[in-house]
Amino acid sequence: MPRFPSDDWFQSVREVYNSDSSLHSGGGGACNTIAGFKVGSECYVIVFEGLECADIHSADEAEMNATDFIIEMSEDLWKEMVANVQEHGKADLDHTLNSIDLQQEESIAHSPADDQYRQDLFYRYNQNFQDFFDASARVETSFD
Amino acid sequence: MADKEPSGAVVPAAVAGVEAAGAEEAVQAVPEPSYEWMGLSNQWGVRVKPDEHGLRLSALNVGIYGEVPEYWDDQTRRPRGALPRPGTPPLPYNLRAKHQLWADCAADLYEEGIQRRWIPATDVPWSTLEPLPDAIERSVCQVCTELMQYANTEIEIITYWQDQMSYGYYEVKQFLATATFDCARHIEALRKRALANGGGLGLESKGIVNRMILESRGGWTESVVYLYLLRGTFAMQLLRHMLTSAHNDAESYIWGHMIQDHARHLTYGYDHLKYAVTHHDGAAAVMRTLLSIGEAMMGSELNDAVLRSAMAIIQGGGVDAGRTVGMQSYLHLVGGFVRDYLALCDWLGVPRADRLHASLKQYLEY
Numbered sequence: 411m412p413r414f415p416s417d418d419w420f421q422s423v424r425e426v427y428n429s430d431s432s433l434h435s436g437g438g439g440a441c442n443t444i445a446g447f448k449v450g451s452e453c454y455v456i457v458f459e460g461l462e463c464a465d466i467h468s469a470d471e472a473e474m475n476a477t478d479f480i481i482e483m484s485e486d487l488w489k490e491m492v493a494n495v496q497e498h499g500k501a502d503l504d505h506t507l508n509s510i511d512l513q514q515e516e517s518i519a520h521s522p523a524d525d526q527y528r529q530d531l532f533y534r535y536n537q538n539f540q541d542f543f544d545a546s547a548r549v550e551t552s553f554d
Numbered sequence: 555m556a557d558k559e560p561s562g563a564v565v566p567a568a569v570a571g572v573e574a575a576g577a578e579e580a581v582q583a584v585p586e587p588s589y590e591w592m593g594l595s596n597q598w599g600v601r602v603k604p605d606e607h608g609l610r611l612s613a614l615n616v617g618i619y620g621e622v623p624e625y626w627d628d629q630t631r632r633p634r635g636a637l638p639r640p641g642t643p644p645l646p647y648n649l650r651a652k653h654q655l656w657a658d659c660a661a662d663l664y665e666e667g668i669q670r671r672w673i674p675a676t677d678v679p680w681s682t683l684e685p686l687p688d689a690i691e692r693s694v695c696q697v698c699t700e701l702m703q704y705a706n707t708e709i710e711i712i713t714y715w716q717d718q719m720s721y722g723y724y725e726v727k728q729f730l731a732t733a734t735f736d737c738a739r740h741i742e743a744l745r746k747r748a749l750a751n752g753g754g755l756g757l758e759s760k761g762i763v764n765r766m767i768l769e770s771r772g773g774w775t776e777s778v779v780y781l782y783l784l785r786g787t788f789a790m791q792l793l794r795h796m797l798t799s800a801h802n803d804a805e806s807y808i809w810g811h812m813i814q815d816h817a818r819h820l821t822y823g824y825d826h827l828k829y830a831v832t833h834h835d836g837a838a839a840v841m842r843t844l845l846s847i848g849e850a851m852m853g854s855e856l857n858d859a860v861l862r863s864a865m866a867i868i869q870g871g872g873v874d875a876g877r878t879v880g881m882q883s884y885l886h887l888v889g890g891f892v893r894d895y896l897a898l899c900d901w902l903g904v905p906r907a908d909r910l911h912a913s914l915k916q917y918l919e920y
Contacts, residue, residue: 435677435807440669442607459606508813509798512890526824526901527659533790533817534666537810 413552414492415449415485420456420466427463427545434461434541441538443531446477446522450485456542458535463542478528479521481507481539489553491543496551500544507532507540594637611725612661626650626722634722647720653834655715655774657825661725663818667732672811674743682803683751689873690801693864696756697796698744700861704789705737705744707764708819711781712737715774729822736815743808756864762855766848775830775837776844782823783898784848790816791891792865795883799868824898831903841904846911853913856888882920889920 412419427433441458446469455469455477474480483491487510494505503509511518511532521529532539597618602609615622619635626634629644649655657663686694712730719727748755763785770777793816797809830837856862862884867873869887870880892914899906 435672440607503798503800506798508794508810512794512798526828527821530817530821530824534670534814534821536817537814540810 411550411552413554414489414546415447415452415454417454417466417468419546419549419551420454422549423542423546424463424466426548427542430545431461433545435537441535443478443535444476445531445539446474446480447488448474448480448482449488452485458538475522477522478525478531479519481519481532483510483518492546492551493553495543495547499547501540507543508536596635596637607665610661610665611728612665615661622652622656623722624652626652626720628720628722631721634724646718648718649715649774650720650722651834652723653775653830653837655719655723655726655826656829656833657726657822658829659821659825660723660729663822664725664729664732667729667736667815667818670814671735672739674739674746674808677811678743678746678807679803680746680750683805684802685752686801687872689867689876690871691751691753692756693867694751694801694805695748695753696860696864697792697868698748699756700759701789701792702741702744702755703759703761703764704785705740707767707785708781709734709737711767711770711777714768715777719774726822726826733819733822736819740812740815743812747805747808757860759861760855760858762851762858766851775827776840778823778826779841779844780848782820783827783902784845784852784895786816786820786823787895787898788852788888788891790820791887791894795865795869795887799871824902827902838902838904841902842906842909845899845904845906846909849906849911849914853911856913856917885917885920888917892917 412422440460442460444455444457447454447456453469453471453474454466455473456463457465491501491505491507491510495501501507504513507518517532519529519532600617600619602613602616604610605613614620622634627650628638629647629650630638630642631645632638632642685691712734716727716730716734719730721727745755763780767777767780767785770780790813793809793813797806797813800806800809827841831841862881863876865884865887866880867876868880869883870876870878872880892910895914896905896907896910
């Protein structure tokens, strides 16, 4: 059973996401971006190309700094979000990326290059990212 | 009159041969074609190749076709890069300086807008709508009504200025065409939501800010200040909170997709304002003046009891909770708007924190 967060876990989610076209309605079309997830001290880079998640892998700081934007939360908050998805089949209204972002003092998304255009991708592609994490409902997950 | 070749190609009779001329009057009226125009091109032999994302608009900016001038001294409909035709009468394209409309991201946003379209009729899972308590249904319908007016205001002001934007900056015209279509889609989706669940449209908005936007005639940049920096930033907060309060998958779909469309519009708007401030002397000072006026109008509109109470009921989950946690949540929404607005002003190089109108400043405590 893959542990969250880990390469195995993100790869499993990627496989579910790519194999189910019903999860690709978020954009109604192509999504092209490279983003980072910062889960506590662990970093991952995700690559969306067209209707697919082309790649996701653990990354170092240098690679993270080259992304369009980074979603950064405490490990506890990430785990709460993923556990909520597991419990409900998809994020409930208090645990979507949008609602979590609204609940924080500072936005959970930022552009490492302080580029407004690239940071705005968090909102322009928001549903694609939500669909990706909602796909994790079908990945049996360990948090230990 | 034409002769038909065995291959099926239709060829004017006059081409068949000079001998035929004079045989029939109708044939005499057909002039012999001239192909002199074929040699007339500013740059020929261009072969742009698609990349992994296809053949995108921004990829076409090669050679002279990629020369985006600071000033486009041409009042005709001539596509950028085409040869001018002497004697073409001018048209009222009054926005001919790059700083008046440009944003570097316009071409990419156009592609994004074209690719990420959605169809309210069939993409929204309408069957998930379920009866809601009367007060909540009325509140959702009221928000839909006012957001429809936001969208039709955006269409009207874009099309007013689009008419005047010169073709030297066609990427912007192209993108704004998608923005108006996005708005049309929003009106469609909102109207359908309001009329699909036992409710109906609510009360027309007072329209203070709508009027301010529509009467901003000093230039497109002025309209962008009001349309996107002020109203648009607020509208984004509204949409995001509507998504967190969605009652079913149909609403989640509508709000989630409206957010993505609206975010594209804001990206253009913010990027254009940044361009104007950094490329045109005096633009920042003008923007400060516009914002001091616009903030007062926004503050006045935010005092309107209709939208705020509708949002409080939605966010609270009912009338009673709307008076307490719902209103608190709405005030937090407005506070979020003001904080976003101030951060954007800082990023634009037009800081407003020290000059923020009192009617907006009050929300910073929430």
